[in-house]
Amino acid sequence: MAFTLNDVIPWGRNLAEYNAMFDLSEEDRQLSILGCGDGPASFNVEGTAQGMRIVSVDPLYDIRASEIRERxxxxxxxxxxxxxxxxxxxxxxxxxxxxxxxxxxxxxxxRFMADYELGIAQGRYVTGGVSDLPFHDHSYDLALCSHQLFLDSEQHNLAFHLQALRELARVADEVRIFPLLELGGKESRHLPAVMMALPRMGLRVEKVSVPYEFQRGGNEMLRIIRTA
Ligand SMILES: C[S@@+](CC[C@H](N)C(=O)[O-])C[C@H]1O[C@@H](n2cnc3c(N)ncnc32)[C@H](O)[C@@H]1O
Structure with a gap:
């Protein structure tokens, strides 16, 4: 049976993986960054320790630390x-x-759990969902979204993905999404329609190879830049 996960799951990658998944350059790392769906990743805590400016947004941050640990x-x-x-x-x-x-x-x-309370107090972990982000237009230079969109293409339809991408591009000048595969390892069923629709919303979109591959064939991100 192919890999499946039913619900929103707390699962977290580290800064080195984010650097590779999104091919972050030294210049990228100077930008103000929104991590959408970061969950319990250590991207925020590790990046902050290195002087990066990162805010993470996830519905998970509404939950107490003890409950996150159980999950x-x-x-x-x-x-x-x-x-x-x-x-x-x-x-x-x-x-x-x-x-x-x-x-x-x-x-x-x-590392995330040890930073959770401090990160909330400092406004680095913000409760919210990708369909309706609690930020003003153009709040960030770059939004990153790892293993939240596309992966769950069976559960979330094309309209959900288009709304999410429009919302990310509203709050950030550039958006990067990784991976482009669904659970099970096939390319997302929504990707062709997304790539057709985004230019009509004034967004330039391209697939870019990255130096990271864990799901077999999953070594590309989507890069979206606002043109209008
Ligand atoms: C598989 S985890 C990935 C965590 C992290 N981005 C990483 O790659 O290590 C998926 C995350 O997406 C979050 N999530 C689920 N629905 C979401 C939504 N509507 N908006 C933002 N994040 C969401 C979950 O709470 C979870 O933390």
Missing amino acids: IDATAREVAAQLRSNRDEFVWTHFADVDELIATRLAAME
Whole structure:
């Protein structure tokens, strides 16, 4: 059976993975960045420690730390089981095996948990959803969205994706989305229609290769730039 996950799941990658997934240059890292759907990733805490300006937005931040931790534990068990059953959908070069991947992800999420209360107090973790972002127009130079859109193409239709991308492009001058695959490893069923529709909204859109591949074939991001 192909890899599936039913609900919103807390699962977090680290700064090195974000750098690779979005091919972030030194210039990119100077920009004001919105991380949409960052969940319990350590991107924010690690980047902030390096002087980056990052705000993360996610519905998860409405939840108490103890409850997030419980959900992470349950998710880790489910993800480990699914990875073991679907090993061939993934490229095992960066991570030697499932145990190493799970340990890396849990370490990233521990860093997030240790920063959670401070990050909320500093306004770095903001509760909100991608369809209606709680920010003014042009608030950020760059919005990044990892493993939230496209991945769940079965659950979320084309209209949801177009609204989300329009909203991200409203609050940020440039938007990058990774990956472009659905759970199960196929290219998102919505991608062709998204690429046709965005130019009609005054948005330039291109697929860009990145130096990261974990889902087999998933080494491209979508780059969206407002032209009007
Ligand atoms: C698989 S996790 C990815 C976390 C992180 N971006 C990473 O790559 O490590 C998906 C995240 O999307 C968040 N999410 C779900 N629905 C969302 C929505 N409507 N708007 C923003 N984030 C959402 C979940 O709460 C979860 O934290």
